Amino acid sequence: MKEKIIVMLNELNEDFKNYQGEDLLKDHILDSFAIMELIAKIEDTYEIEIDADDIMAEHFKTADGILELVEKYTGNRI
Amino acid sequence: MINNITKWLDETAKKYPDNTAIVDGERSVTFWELRYKALCLAEAIVEKGLFKEPIAVMMPKSMDVIVCFLGVAYSGNFYSVIDTEMPPARQQKIMETLEPRLIITTLTEDKTGDADTYQYDYETMELSCEEKVIEQRERTCDADLLYVLFTSGSTGIPKGVTITHQSVMDYIDWVEETFDIRESDSFGNQAPFYFDNSILDIYTSIKTGAAMYIIPQILFSQPVSLLNYLKENGITTIFWVPSALIVVANLRALKKVELAQTLKRVLFCGEVMPNKQLNMWRKSIPDGIFANLYGPTEITDACTYYIVDREFEDSEPLPIGKAARNTDILVLNENNCLVGEGETGELCVRGTSISRGYYNNQEKTKEVFVQNPLNNKYIEYIYRTGDLVKYNEYGELLYVSRKDFQIKHMGHRIELGEIETLVSGMDEIEHCCCIYDNVRNKIILFVMGAAVQEDIVAYLKNNLPYYMVPSKIIQMSKLPMTANGKIDRKKLQESI
Numbered sequence: 292m293k294e295k296i297i298v299m300l301n302e303l304n305e306d307f308k309n310y311q312g313e314d315l316l317k318d319h320i321l322d323s324f325a326i327m328e329l330i331a332k333i334e335d336t337y338e339i340e341i342d343a344d345d346i347m348a349e350h351f352k353t354a355d356g357i358l359e360l361v362e363k364y365t366g367n368r369i
Numbered sequence: 370m371i372n373n374i375t376k377w378l379d380e381t382a383k384k385y386p387d388n389t390a391i392v393d394g395e396r397s398v399t400f401w402e403l404r405y406k407a408l409c410l411a412e413a414i415v416e417k418g419l420f421k422e423p424i425a426v427m428m429p430k431s432m433d434v435i436v437c438f439l440g441v442a443y444s445g446n447f448y449s450v451i452d453t454e455m456p457p458a459r460q461q462k463i464m465e466t467l468e469p470r471l472i473i474t475t476l477t478e479d480k481t482g483d484a485d486t487y488q489y490d491y492e493t494m495e496l497s498c499e500e501k502v503i504e505q506r507e508r509t510c511d512a513d514l515l516y517v518l519f520t521s522g523s524t525g526i527p528k529g530v531t532i533t534h535q536s537v538m539d540y541i542d543w544v545e546e547t548f549d550i551r552e553s554d555s556f557g558n559q560a561p562f563y564f565d566n567s568i569l570d571i572y573t574s575i576k577t578g579a580a581m582y583i584i585p586q587i588l589f590s591q592p593v594s595l596l597n598y599l600k601e602n603g604i605t606t607i608f609w610v611p612s613a614l615i616v617v618a619n620l621r622a623l624k625k626v627e628l629a630q631t632l633k634r635v636l637f638c639g640e641v642m643p644n645k646q647l648n649m650w651r652k653s654i655p656d657g658i659f660a661n662l663y664g665p666t667e668i669t670d671a672c673t674y675y676i677v678d679r680e681f682e683d684s685e686p687l688p689i690g691k692a693a694r695n696t697d698i699l700v701l702n703e704n705n706c707l708v709g710e711g712e713t714g715e716l717c718v719r720g721t722s723i724s725r726g727y728y729n730n731q732e733k734t735k736e737v738f739v740q741n742p743l744n745n746k747y748i749e750y751i752y753r754t755g756d757l758v759k760y761n762e763y764g765e766l767l768y769v770s771r772k773d774f775q776i777k778h779m780g781h782r783i784e785l786g787e788i789e790t791l792v793s794g795m796d797e798i799e800h801c802c803c804i805y806d807n808v809r810n811k812i813i814l815f816v817m818g819a820a821v822q823e824d825i826v827a828y829l830k831n832n833l834p835y836y837m838v839p840s841k842i843i844q845m846s847k848l849p850m851t852a853n854g855k856i857d858r859k860k861l862q863e864s865i
Binding site for chain 1: 842
C-alpha cells in the first residue's frame with residue numbers, strides 16, 4: 292500500500308521523488324489543493340470515505356503519516 | 370486637514386480604542402495600540418529624513434507587517450512588502466526595481482544588501498513626540514502613493530504596481546457600503562499580504578473598527594479545524610481565493626461545522642469559482658451573502674462584482690457582474706469600439722481605482738495604461754486588463770479567457786512568459802514552453818535541450834516562488850511548431 296501512496300505523491304508533485312525532509316506541508320511538496328486531490332485518489336483506490344475530521348496536517352507531513360491514516364480506514368485489508 | 374488613509378485609524382482608534390484590531394495566533398492588538406505602534410515606527414522613519422520614498426517591509430506574515438504598513442503611511446512614505454519565503458534571486462530583482470531607501474525587517478540574518486535597515490521590535494518601540502510625525506503626515510495627500518505591489522512580469526522582472534491612498538480609500542468606501550461592514554463584524558484573513566486581496570481585509574477593518582483575524586496557514590490544510598476557527602471566533606466575513614473555498618467544500622467540511630449562525634459574507638476573487646462548490650457553500654449558509662469580485666492588482670484589488678442572486682447549474686459561468694463604484698468598465702473590440710451584445714472584447718477600466726503605472730518601468734506602463742480611445746478631448750488613462758469578457762442577457766459581465774499567456778494559479782497571477790524567459794536563460798536549454806493544465810490546475814514546462822531535469826527544477830526553485838514552479842517538466846527532442854514558426858501551444862495543450 293505504501294508503494295501506491297508513493298506513486299500518488301509522485302504524480303502530485305515530482306519533487307517528492309527526491310524529498311528528504313520531514314514535513315511535506317512546510318516544504319510545499321503538498322498544499323491544501325494537493326491534499327484534496329490525494330484524498331480523492333485514495334478514496335477511489337481503496338473505496339473508502341475519509342472523515343473530514345481526520346484531515347489534519349499531522350497526517351500529511353510524511354508518507355508514513357498518510358499510510359497510517361489510510362490503514363485506519365482499510366484496517367490493513369490491502 | 371489630513372487627507373490620507375491614516376485619518377481612518379485616527380478616527381477608529383478614538384471611537385473604539387479598546388476594540389481588537391488584529392488577532393494573530395496568541396497575539397492581538399487594539400486599535401489604540403495599533404495606532405500607537407504605527408506612530409512609533411513613523412517617528413523612527415521621519416527621523417531618518419525620509420519622505421515620499423519607497424520603504425520595503427521584509428518579514429513573515431504577522432500583525433507586525435500591518436503595523437509597518439501603517440507606520441510607513443503615517444510617515445508620508447510608501448511601502449512594498451517583500452515575501453520572506455520568496456527565493457533570494459526574486460527578492461533581489463524586486464529590490465533592484467524598488468530601490469528602497471529603507472528596509473524594515475525582523476530578520477536577523479542580512480538579506481537586505483546595501484540598503485539602510487530598521488530592525489523592527491514591537492515590544493521596545495516607543496513614541497517620544499507625536500508632533501514630529503505631524504508635518505510630513507499633513508503634507509501627504511490622497512494622490513500620493515500608499516504601496517507598490519509586485520506581480521509576475523513576462524520579461525522575468527516582476528512589475529511593481531503603484532497604488533495611491535485615494536484608490537484604496539475609494540475602494541474601501543465602496544466595500545463598506547456595498548457589504549454593509551460594521552464595527553461588530555470580523556474578517557477571517559486568508560490572503561498573503563503581498564497579494565492585493567488582503568487590502569480589503571486590512572483597510573476595511575481599520576476604517577470600520579471590525580476585527581481582523583489572521584488565520585494560521587496550517588488550518589487551510591485541515592478544513593474542519595479551519596471552519597471551527599471561523600465559528601469559535603465569530604468570523605462574519607471572509608474574502609478568500611476560490612481554491613481555499615473549493616478545498617473546504619470538496620473535503621466535506623461544511624457538513625461538519627455549522628456556520629450559518631456566524632458567517633454572513635463569503636467573498637471571493639482571484640480565479641474562477643466553480644458553481645458546484647459555490648452551491649455547497651450556499652446550501653451550508655442559506656442566508657449568507659456570496660459575491661464574486663474581479664480585478665487585477667492594477668485596479669486596487671477589485672473593479673467588478675456580482676452578488677449571487679440566483680441559482681446556477683454546475684456548467685453555467687458565474688458572472689463577474691458590474692462595475693464597482695469609482696470605476697467604469699469599457700469592453701473594447703479590436704477596433705477600440707464598445708462591443709455589442711454577446712460580442713467578446715477586452716475589459717478595460719477607468720476611474721480612481723487604477724494604478725499610476727508600474728514603478729520604475731515606463732515601457733511596461735505605456736503598454737497597458739493607455740489613453741481612453743473613446744475620449745479625444747482630454748488626457749484620461751484606462752488600464753487594459755488583457756481579459757476577454759462579454760455581457761450576458763442580464764447585462765452582467767462574463768469572463769471568457771485571457772488574451773495572452775497569463776494565468777491564475779492558486780489565486781496568484783502568473784505570466785507563463787516569466788517562467789519561459791527564466792528557463793531559456795539556462796545553459797543547455799534550446800527552447801521551452803509553459804502550458805497551464807486547466808483541468809488539473811498544474812503548470813507544465815516543455816523543454817528542448819540537454820539540461821538535466823534535476824538541474825532545471827533546482828534552478829526554478831532558486832528563482833521563483835514555489836507557486837510558480839512547474840509541477841511537471843517534459844523533455845522533448847523537438848517542440849511542435851506552427852506554420853509561421855511559433856511554438857504550437859495548442860498542440861502542446863492537447864498533448865497533456
